[in-house]
Amino acid sequence: MDRHTVDADLAWVGKALWRALPEAQSENELCELAAQVLSTADHTVTPRTVKNWVRGDNTPHFRYIRSILVMAGAEAVFNLIDAEAA
Secondary structure (H helix, E strand, O other): HHHHHHHHHHHHHHOOOHHHHOOOOOHHHHHHHHHHHHOOOOOOOOOOHHHHHHOOOOOOOOOHHHHHHHHHHHHHHHHHHHHHOO
C-alpha cells in the first residue's frame, strides 16, 4: 500500500464518525459521544482513542469499524466500496 492509500483509509474513519454523530459541535464532543456509543461492558473506548482515530493517527479494531458503519449509514458503506474500487 502506498502512503496515499493509507492516509485515505485513516481519513475515512474520521469522516464516518462525523457523519454518524452530526450533533457533535466540536472534535472533543465528537470523541466523547463516540466513546460513549462504542464502549461496551467488555471493551471501553476512551475519548482519547477516538481522537486518534479522527485525526488519522491509527485505526480502530474491526469491531468498532462495524459499529461506525452502522451508525454512519448505507451511504458510508457505498463510499468505502467506491473508494476501494478506484
